[in-house]
Amino acid sequence: MSRTGEPAVKTDCSKGRFLASIYNPIQADLVEVDRILIEQLDRNIPWMERLLNHTNITGGKRMRPALLLFSGLACGELGVAHHQVAAALEMIHTASLVHDDVLDHAEQRRHVATVNSEWDNKTSVLLGDYLFTHAFHLASQVDSLTAIRRLAVASNRVCGGEMKQNAWSGNFKMTESDYLQMVSDKTAELCSCACFCGAHLSAAEESLAEGFSQFGQNLGVAFQIVDDILDLVGDAETVGKTLGTDLKNRKPTLPVIHSLSQVDAKLREAMLAELESDNPGQEQVMEWLESTGSVAYARGRARQCAQSALDFAAELPAGVGADSLKLMAQFVLERTF
Amino acid sequence: MSRTGEPAVKTDCSKGRFLASIYNPIQADLVEVDRILIEQLDRNIPWMERLLNHTNITGGKRMRPALLLFSGLACGELGVAHHQVAAALEMIHTASLVHDDVLDHAEQRRHVATVNSEWDNKTSVLLGDYLFTHAFHLASQVDSLTAIRRLAVASNRVCGGEMKQNAWSGNFKMTESDYLQMVSDKTAELCSCACFCGAHLSAAEESLAEGFSQFGQNLGVAFQIVDDILDLVGDAETVGKTLGTDLKNRKPTLPVIHSLSQVDAKLREAMLAELESDNPGQEQVMEWLESTGSVAYARGRARQCAQSALDFAAELPAGVGADSLKLMAQFVLERTF
Secondary structure, eight states: OOOOSSOOOOOOOOOOHHHHHGGGGGGGHHHHHHHHHHSSSSSTTTHHHHHHHHTTTTOOOOHHHHHHHHHHHHHSOOOOOHHHHHHHHHHHHHHHHHHHHHHHHOOEEEEEEEEEHHHHHHHHHHHHHHHHHHHHHTTTTOOHHHHHHHHHHHHHHHHHHHHHHHHTTTTTTTTTHHHHHHHIIIIIIHHHHHHHHHHHHHTTHHHHHHHHHHHHHHHHHHHHHHHHHHHOOHHHHHHOOOOOOOHHOOOOHHHHHHHHHHHHHHHHHHHHHHHHHOOOOOOHHHHHHHTTTTTHHHHHHHHHHHHHHHHHHSSSSSHHHHHHHHHHHHHHHTTTT | OOOOOOOOGGGGOHHHHHHHHGGGHHHHHHHHHHHHHHHHTTTTTTTHHHHHHHHHSSOOOOOHHHHHHHHHHHHHHOOOHHHHHHHHHHHHHHHHHHHHHHHHTTTTTTTTEEHHSSOOHHHHHHHHHHHHHHHHHHTSSSHHHHHHHHHHHHHHEEEEEEHHHHTTTTTTTOOOOHHHHHHHHIIIIIHHHHHHHHHHHHHHHHHHHHHHHHHHHHHHHHHHHHHHHHHHHHHHHOOOOSSSSSHHTTOOOOOHHHHHHHHOOHHHHHHHHHTTSSSSHHHHHHHHHHHHHHHHHHHHHHHHHHHHHHHHHHSSSSSSHHHHHHHHHHHHOOOOH
């Protein structure tokens, strides 16, 4: 695998395959993170085994564990604590996905049926709670109050972000700045926390660890904006989840927010009526977004964030960790084209 | 207030009023716990203020904070950490109530409308998540890894207990031992954690702190059994929540489990058919329970647990903390008559 920072990203469009190639240097560590995830969860609880298969807990992109491990490698050696906190982060992420699926009524996630489509909402709510609290149980085993505290704040911000998203649901008066704040909390915070903890657990000084935190923040925001774009214009097969759910759930996303800010009062009113209706027409909305260049605008915003992340990674001393972070930033940047 | 361990419990049947009188010595501490609860939660999140009013977060029995504070007092002085962990415990308890209400479709809790009856399930799920994670955020501020870890394990056991309860819902093959394990996890664990943390934060040695933990465990189990009994035979006005929900939600409780174990195969089959039906008839079930003396049996089991707790408290050196724990155990014991 090239360590020059010039990977052939464009030749491999499959997200999963490309990430897997970036993850080569941490294969053994990711296996260890998976082992912890599987081993930790209590098999005495009825259905746990089958429920976990449905969350596909070890089958996601594992972006947060990877960010933590690479940030750790960029600052020093990896140890048990890195694996534990990485597993805890993936648990929190999975918990929030499980509850998200309850709220979105999504039927597919990570290419498998979601817990709530196969089981019921009750089971999904409890499983999410179990995963949230288990993440803290696991993280609290680590001998670093700083890491524990960071993880606790981060997971709380994620939930605050979800509440904001819920409160804004069906309300298209949301501004770009509201949106960015929500996305920072809801999505980027765990990436930021992963990078901070990775660096911190490898004994990075606080200011450097905060730099990693900012890197993760930028990467996460870029990633979410791209995800929002793909929900509008992606291909279900490649993306691996039900698409068009944002419009259906009347979630304001950046392309839509931008488009609304570009049109005259009359068109705006028509757009709002459509967007706030029970079943907004995807084709009609896409036509509006195209007329205002709003998908392109959102791509541009994502690109700025990914570029800031890339700039930070490029400044790090060369090595497996730094180079891989650079590849991850580049991967997100490439997804914007 | 009497400190002799012979309080006139029977003369005051109102749970709220009696607990308030026990709480006299920690009034100022409970005010501080409430202040932390209110101050901590982020007002920038839309609706937070109104949501919090609906959880009535500072309006519950505050048994867990009180247990923590009294256990702390029984072993030494109270400090900031006691107040913070007490607030975190109450947050976890409230989070689990909020999610419980989603699952039970309860309409009233703590004498006010539940979040999900006034709002929607979506909001309840997110608010519960926010409270869970905020509890860890708050608890992780404390400089005691031992307390943080205990709280994390405890909250995870609570969720595991809730999952067990859900898995057993509508399945009346549950044995008494299954029931006790579930109740230990679901209800008693936070009481146990409260007593342990109170003692530990007042620098009690580990073996003594474990004694407090066992005290809380016994008290919690007794309390839950009594709650189950009151859901069958209580008075909605006094108990302060919708009654009869256990039968409606087909939750096996101790009286029912006992009754099923006492009858012949034919009656058992008839009982199971009724209990597992969509809308079990409360009067019919009560008749069966009376014929097998099962409410009395459950009271007896609760009494045993409350008595063990009382015995532990009675051995502690006299003082406000120990005496108040004794009063709380006595209060639970009295509820069983």
